Amino acid sequence: MSTTSRRSFLGAVAAAPAAAGSKTGAKAFRARVHPLEGLQREKLKITDVKVTLMSYELKDKAWVTAKQLVWKSDSVLVEIFTDKGIVGIGESSPYAGPEWLKQTIEQSLKPVVLGKNPFDVEHLATAWTGARPSFAAWAGIDAACWDIIGKAVNMPVYKLLATDAPPEPHIRMYASGGVEYAWYKRPEDLIDEAVRHKEEGYTAFKFRIGAEWANCGMTVGKYIPYLHKLREAVGPGMDLMHENNMRLTLAETLELCPVFDELNFRWLEEPVRTNVDGALEDHLKIKAALRKTPISGGESRGNRFEFKEWIDRGAYDIVQPDCNVTGITEAWHIARIANLTGRACCPHNWHGGLTTMANAALVAGIPNRLMLELNQTFNPFKEEIFKDPLVVRKGYMDLPDKPGLGLELTPGVARRFPYLPGNYWKPNPNLPGA
Numbered sequence: 001m002s003t004t005s006r007r008s009f010l011g012a013v014a015a016a017p018a019a020a021g022s023k024t025g026a027k028a029f030r031a032r033v034h035p036l037e038g039l040q041r042e043k044l045k046i047t048d049v050k051v052t053l054m055s056y057e058l059k060d061k062a063w064v065t066a067k068q069l070v071w072k073s074d075s076v077l078v079e080i081f082t083d084k085g086i087v088g089i090g091e092s093s094p095y096a097g098p099e100w101l102k103q104t105i106e107q108s109l110k111p112v113v114l115g116k117n118p119f120d121v122e123h124l125a126t127a128w129t130g131a132r133p134s135f136a137a138w139a140g141i142d143a144a145c146w147d148i149i150g151k152a153v154n155m156p157v158y159k160l161l162a163t164d165a166p167p168e169p170h171i172r173m174y175a176s177g178g179v180e181y182a183w184y185k186r187p188e189d190l191i192d193e194a195v196r197h198k199e200e201g202y203t204a205f206k207f208r209i210g211a212e213w214a215n216c217g218m219t220v221g222k223y224i225p226y227l228h229k230l231r232e233a234v235g236p237g238m239d240l241m242h243e244n245n246m247r248l249t250l251a252e253t254l255e256l257c258p259v260f261d262e263l264n265f266r267w268l269e270e271p272v273r274t275n276v277d278g279a280l281e282d283h284l285k286i287k288a289a290l291r292k293t294p295i296s297g298g299e300s301r302g303n304r305f306e307f308k309e310w311i312d313r314g315a316y317d318i319v320q321p322d323c324n325v326t327g328i329t330e331a332w333h334i335a336r337i338a339n340l341t342g343r344a345c346c347p348h349n350w351h352g353g354l355t356t357m358a359n360a361a362l363v364a365g366i367p368n369r370l371m372l373e374l375n376q377t378f379n380p381f382k383e384e385i386f387k388d389p390l391v392v393r394k395g396y397m398d399l400p401d402k403p404g405l406g407l408e409l410t411p412g413v414a415r416r417f418p419y420l421p422g423n424y425w426k427p428n429p430n431l432p433g434a
Contacts, residue, residue, distance in 0.1 A: 029159075029166035034122075035332060035365075039160070041119050042152040048081040049110040049141065051102040054381070054413070055420035061378040063179040066247060067212045067434060068425040070179075074098050075352050075381045075417070077409075078105065078140030082118065086151050089409065090143025091354035093324040096136035098419065104137045113141060118152075121145040121329055135302035135326060142327030143358040143405070150404035157405050161332055161365025164339065169364045169399035173392050174239070175200075176350065177376035178207025183216035184432050187226065191233045194240075197376065201394035204239035204266060204371060209247060215433045220255045231263045239266040241296075246273045250282050257289040267294045267318055274300075283315040296320050299348035304333045311338055318370065322348040323358035331362050339368040346370040352381025356390055357405045364399050372397070385413045 032038060054075040063070050074094035081087050092101045113124055121142055150157045158167045175197035181189035187210070194205050207230075213219070231240065242265055244253065253271045260268055268290065272282050274297065287295055294317030301307055302325060310316050319338045321331040325348075335345035345368050347359040356374065363369045374392060375382070383389035387408045390397055400406040410416075428434060 029162050032163040035160050035163055036119065036122070036149075037163075039119075039149075039153060041117075042084075044086065044117050044119065044148065044152060045083045046080055046113050046116050046118060047083050049105060049113060050079045050081070051105050051140075052077040052079070052414045053098045053102055053419035054385075054417035056380050056417055057420060058378065063377050064182055064211050064428055064430075065179050065208060065245070067215070067428055067431055069428040069430075070377075070425045072420050072422075072424050073352065073377075073379045073381055074419075074424055075354060075385070076101050076140060077354060077414075078144050080113075080118065080141065080144040080148060082148060084152075086148050088118065088144035088147035088151070088404065089354065089407075090140040090145075090147065090358060091324050091351070092138075092140035093136045093322065093355075094351060094424070096325075099421070101137050101140075104134065105140065109134075109137055109141060118145040118148040121149065135330070136324070139324050139327040142329050143323060146328050146358075146361070147404040154403045156399065156401060156403065157328070157361040158364035158399060161328070161362060163365075164336070165367035167364050168369065169401070171360060171363050171369070171397045171399065172204075172371045173202065173374045173395060173397050174204035174206055174241070174371045175202040175376050176206045176373045178205075178210070178243070179377060182211050182430070183213070183218050184211060184430065191230050193376075194230060194234050194238075198234050198238055201392075203237070203395045204241065205234070206241035206243055206269070206373065208243045208245055211428065211431055215431050220252050224256070224259050227259055227263060236264065240264075241266045241269060243269045244271045246270050248272065250285065253286055254289050257286065257293070260293040261291045265293050267296045269296045269320070270299070271295065271297075280310060280313060280315050283310070284313065287314065287317075294318050296346065298334075300325065302326055303330050304337055307334050308337060311341055311343060316343065318344045318346050320346055320348045322350075322355070323362055324351060324355040328358055328362060331359075332366070335362065335366040335368060339366065342368075344368050344370040347372060349373040350375045352379055353383060353386055353389060353407070354381070356382065357407050360390065360397060360399055361405055380417070384416075385410055 056073045076092045076094050076098050078090045146157045197205050250272050271286050296318035298320045299322050321334045323331050338345050349359040363372045
């Protein structure tokens with residue numbers, strides 16, 4: 001089994017721009033200090049902003065995590081219309097609350113952007129990202145503005161974002177799952193899932209820690225042999241990533257650290273809670289206990305300022321902003337700050353295709369790209385809302401060389417997926433002792 005030290009990992013990230021240049025050629029790239037530098041500004045005015053909520057009931061496809069049963073998938077489509085007939089699309093994170101997002105965007109944010117030029121996206125969006133939780137509402141507007149800008153200048157967004165190295169539209173994807181097994185039912189379902197993804201052509205798999213351990217009699221001691229079985233099942237050549245979801249204690253995580261190193265895990269994600277006193281110091285303790293496994297995190301952080309200290313002090317080896325939380329503009333800034341310190345950016349990307357199109361454009365445009373996450377739960381919003389959807393073939397996704405974000409909605413998509421009110425999760429009735 002091959003091993004990778006943290007030092008060699010960071011060195012490989014720093015060398016990424018040269019590698020990217022060898023694949024795409026110099027013609028697609030011109031060094032700039034900002035994505036809009038030197039771009040011919042078009043005269044456009046925003047005339048309307050529309051938010052459409054969509055849902056799909058999972059029924060027998062429901063998945064579990066902690067004490068929750070996730071019974072539906074939601075999508076928050078943001079459309080921006082202009083006086084020249086160019087329409088941009090984006091998405092705000094459904095986890096911020098679809099109904100709240102629709103009300104906030106249409107009643108509070110729409111009046112702010114009406115009459116404005118989408119080319120002012122830097123000033124429109126980033127001026128608000130410090131106000132929790134409004135940055136998620138702005139994220140959909142931000143992505144839609146970038147879609148308009150790309151269409152107006154006839155360039156893919158990923159080429160506009162490629163300021164430091166040539167873009168790479170051939171993106172390595174990783175299968176993200178581990179929420180369809182249960183310790184109280186058949187834990188081996190996770191191992192079967194990992195093998196299935198490998199057979200589908202994925203070369204990397206990220207999984208979660210399953211239903212609530214306290215209710216299932218699961219302990220670190222019982223969990224470690226299971227990790228060994230998982231590694232044995234997929235072999236040494238497949239990258240494995242462990243997602244704690246901030247659900248384990250510091251002591252439990254430290255006990256697992258030697259195992260992650262031994263089994264050559266690609267990274268450890270969100271190991272412990274980040275919103276409590278001493279969280280950063282706890283991450284540094286975990287980092288010190290890991291000989292070679294990088295630490296990743298940041299999916300719920302809204303702007304570069306929330307990332308900066310964690311990057312500066314080395315608490316994150318890999319930053320994971322999500323464009324449906326931060327917006328494309330802010331995610332680009334976060335990735336650039338990470339790149340200055342030799343750290344990779346691998347966005348969180350859990351929802352449907354509207355979110356994937358924005359995160360994929362970011363990954364293709366930045367030099368410190370690593371991979372892109374793709375949710376493996378059943379979700380028709382991944383592919384069924386676009387005329388020509390983004391698809392994964394042999395573990396890679398190829399972005400189209402089309403203006404803007406490059407995707408067109410299927411007519412009547414909202415009628416196919418009427419919104420279902422209520423929270424996306426319910427208490428899991430099958431959890432022992434629940």
